Amino acid sequence: MVVKSNAKFIFVMGTTASGKSQLALELALRYGGSIINCDSLQVYQGLDIGTAKPSLEDRQKVPHYLLSYAQYPQVMTAGEYTRDFLDF
Numbered sequence: 001m002v003v004k005s006n007a008k009f010i011f012v013m014g015t016t017a018s019g020k021s022q023l024a025l026e027l028a029l030r031y032g033g034s035i036i037n038c039d040s041l042q043v044y045q046g047l048d049i050g051t052a053k054p055s056l057e058d059r060q061k062v063p064h065y066l067l068s069y070a071q072y073p074q075v076m077t078a079g080e081y082t083r084d085f086l087d088f
Helices: 020-031 056-061 078-086
Strands: none
Touching: 020 056
């Protein structure tokens, strides 16, 4: 596992439909950052309805990671997600 000592993270957390995605986008634009998805359903390709995935327009504004990268019905455990996250 390699974590850059100068890496900085801002975690945006909150309840469903509370504006997390918009805030994350605004912060990423302001600070030149990226967005790393942490939604348990947004990791799956093809599960776009009901998951409120960021629009293509928003995804073109800043890099988005761990979004639509797993094939359903593949099971993604917290351990697998953590491994994928740490690969950054």
